[in-house]
Amino acid sequence: MNLRPRLIAALAIFVGMALVPPVAAALGDPFLTVIASRMLVFAIAALSLDLILGYGAMVSFGHAAYVGVGAYAVAIGARFGVTDLLAQMALGALMSAAFALVTGAISLRTRGVYFIMITLAFAQMAFFFFVSQSSLGGDDGVALTARSTLLSTDVLESDIAFFYTILAVLVLCYGGLYRLTNARFGRVLTGTRENPLRMQAIGYRPFPYQLTAYVIAACIASVAGVLLANQTEYVSPAYMAWSRSGELIVMLVLGGIGTLTGAMAGALITVGLEHTFAAWSEHWRLGFGLLLVLVVLFSPDGITGLLKRLGVGPRHD
Amino acid sequence: MTEPLLQVRALRKSFGALAVTDDVSLSVTEGELHAIIGPNGAGKTTLISQLSGQLAPDSGTILYDGAPITRLDMAARVRRGLARSFQITALLPGMSVLENVSLAVQARSGSSYRFWRPVADDAALSQEAMQALDEVGLADRAHRPARALSHGEQRQLELAVALATKPRLLLLDEPLAGTGGQEAEVLISLMRRLKDRLTIVLIEHDMGAVFALADRVSVLVYGQIAASGTPGDIRADPKVRAAYLGEEEEGTPDA
Numbered sequence: 325m326n327l328r329p330r331l332i333a334a335l336a337i338f339v340g341m342a343l344v345p346p347v348a349a350a351l352g353d354p355f356l357t358v359i360a361s362r363m364l365v366f367a368i369a370a371l372s373l374d375l376i377l378g379y380g381a382m383v384s385f386g387h388a389a390y391v392g393v394g395a396y397a398v399a400i401g402a403r404f405g406v407t408d409l410l411a412q413m414a415l416g417a418l419m420s421a422a423f424a425l426v427t428g429a430i431s432l433r434t435r436g437v438y439f440i441m442i443t444l445a446f447a448q449m450a451f452f453f454f455v456s457q458s459s460l461g462g463d464d465g466v467a468l469t470a471r472s473t474l475l476s477t478d479v480l481e482s483d484i485a486f487f488y489t490i491l492a493v494l495v496l497c498y499g500g501l502y503r504l505t506n507a508r509f510g511r512v513l514t515g516t517r518e519n520p521l522r523m524q525a526i527g528y529r530p531f532p533y534q535l536t537a538y539v540i541a542a543c544i545a546s547v548a549g550v551l552l553a554n555q556t557e558y559v560s561p562a563y564m565a566w567s568r569s570g571e572l573i574v575m576l577v578l579g580g581i582g583t584l585t586g587a588m589a590g591a592l593i594t595v596g597l598e599h600t601f602a603a604w605s606e607h608w609r610l611g612f613g614l615l616l617v618l619v620v621l622f623s624p625d626g627i628t629g630l631l632k633r634l635g636v637g638p639r640h641d
Numbered sequence: 642m643t644e645p646l647l648q649v650r651a652l653r654k655s656f657g658a659l660a661v662t663d664d665v666s667l668s669v670t671e672g673e674l675h676a677i678i679g680p681n682g683a684g685k686t687t688l689i690s691q692l693s694g695q696l697a698p699d700s701g702t703i704l705y706d707g708a709p710i711t712r713l714d715m716a717a718r719v720r721r722g723l724a725r726s727f728q729i730t731a732l733l734p735g736m737s738v739l740e741n742v743s744l745a746v747q748a749r750s751g752s753s754y755r756f757w758r759p760v761a762d763d764a765a766l767s768q769e770a771m772q773a774l775d776e777v778g779l780a781d782r783a784h785r786p787a788r789a790l791s792h793g794e795q796r797q798l799e800l801a802v803a804l805a806t807k808p809r810l811l812l813l814d815e816p817l818a819g820t821g822g823q824e825a826e827v828l829i830s831l832m833r834r835l836k837d838r839l840t841i842v843l844i845e846h847d848m849g850a851v852f853a854l855a856d857r858v859s860v861l862v863y864g865q866i867a868a869s870g871t872p873g874d875i876r877a878d879p880k881v882r883a884a885y886l887g888e889e890e891e892g893t894p895d896a
Contacts (some may be wrong), residue, residue: 504757507760508751511740511756515733518735519734521695522726522731522802525693525727525731526719527719556664
């Protein structure tokens with residue numbers, strides 16, 4: 325399997341996104357950078373979901389819960405004087421890992437549609453837990469007084485510095501996941517997706533590998549959550565609503581599952597279209613739904629599959 | 642006589658009211674090729690599935706190398722050297738031929754909790770995998786996706802994957818299923834080479850292959866062992882002829 329074209333496509337995405345702030349400055353539209361920041365945050369979240377959904381065949385319908393936990397790590401951290409971005413990421417990852425370890429261990433006892441439902445149920449539990457925390461604003465959520473600090477500086481208050489920070493995190497996450505999916509661990513995970521019975525017959529027990537992947541994905545999603553909270557300067561239970569989890573799946577389907585690059589492309593396009601369409605009409609979801617139907621009907625492998633068929637993208641043989 | 646490598650004692654398995662494995666006892670000596678034959682629905686695959694750990698028996702004991710393995714799962718049995726192939730080809734279709742085999746090598750050599758180093762650069766893994774592919778004659782197909790292989794080649798790959806687990810005892814569930822002519826010849830000569838260094842339990846419908854390869858044959862009928870012996874004994878056994886070898890052959894002794 326030739327993975328190079330995918331890597332090149334990913335690099336193209338990174339370079340293209342890196343050009344957004346100067347282009348926004350040239351156009352005199354700084355809001356572009358803000359939207360692009362949001363696109364990158366969701367690209368990180370979609371990447372993490374692709375690890376478990378695309379490579380591990382674990383269709384989690386509760387992945388937004390971990391994004392939400394990351395966001396709350398910012399609010400909770402700030403309350404206790406932990407304002408550093410990296411510290412908050414560590415806190416969010418720790419909280420997410422704990423939650424993922426317990427709920428993943430239970431969810432992975434099930435398969436197929438039951439896995440979808442049980443991950444949804446756990447995410448809803450997290451949602452209602454934070455709704456009930458009146459000290460954190462309950463249903464309404466809580467506004468942040470400032471963005472996180474980075475190594476004791478307030479450099480992130482600049483939208484442009486913040487944008488490049490998110491981009492750096494995205495590149496790191498992509499690089500790490502690219503290595504992981506091509507390493508021993510990733511191959512076991514992919515093998516389990518292809519045929520769990522075969523994997524047992526050559527001496528693997530899929531469960532610990534799947535659980536490890538589930539926890540890693542949760543940690544990365546919470547990093548996205550920490551950035552999302554900073555991007556909106558607001559934290560609310562809405563981040564972990566089930567519809568958010570659905571949107572993450574939509575991003576993957578749109579971009580192509582199990583390619584990493586597709587997940588990023590899907591997230592960028594989804595968030596980008598959300599802003600474009602929303603400016604035209606409040607019924608933008610109708611148009612977006614139509615687009616999704618077309619993609620699923622005509623290119624089940626998403627954008628990646630479409631490129632492949634046009635001879636631009638990765639080939640399998 | 643030395644202790645048998647595999648000993649099955651009073652194994653029973655029912656699906657509802659149907660006893661699919663009905664008090665089966667069996668022993669396989671180290672080094673022999675033990676064929677299990679029987680008509681369709683006799684419970685051959687169910688028996689193999691219990692030996693490999695895919696299915697748990699209702700009662701009975703399986704001893705491997707002197708120790709009970711009845712409660713062990715498939716992965717644990719593979720690690721002890723008990724590998725199986727599947728009747729219905731069970732490969733990793735989207736992965737390459739080499740990847741299919743090297744995953745089996747990886748399972749027994751070093752931790753799979755390695756997240757950084759590309760597995761494709763792991764020369765030791767690929768080398769061992771290539772050896773197994775060489776052995777079954779698929780070396781030139783190493784980089785094809787498994788799903789692109791012909792049916793016969795997929796059967797060869799099944800064997801390569803099982804071999805890559807470095808088994809002591811190989812359970813082969815109809816390795817010739819769906820193959821014919823040239824394809825079957827390749828697999829039969831491969832099994833002939835393997836039986837020199839491995840203990841093999843073979844389930845097979847192709848009687849020509851069974852009688853050419855087997856040291857011992859057990860006949861399974863309605864979940865019970867109807868007869869067990871050398872290929873010569875089995876051919877001569879009138880009960881077996883009636884139950885399995887085909888009534889239409891009656892009166893045409895061809896031993």
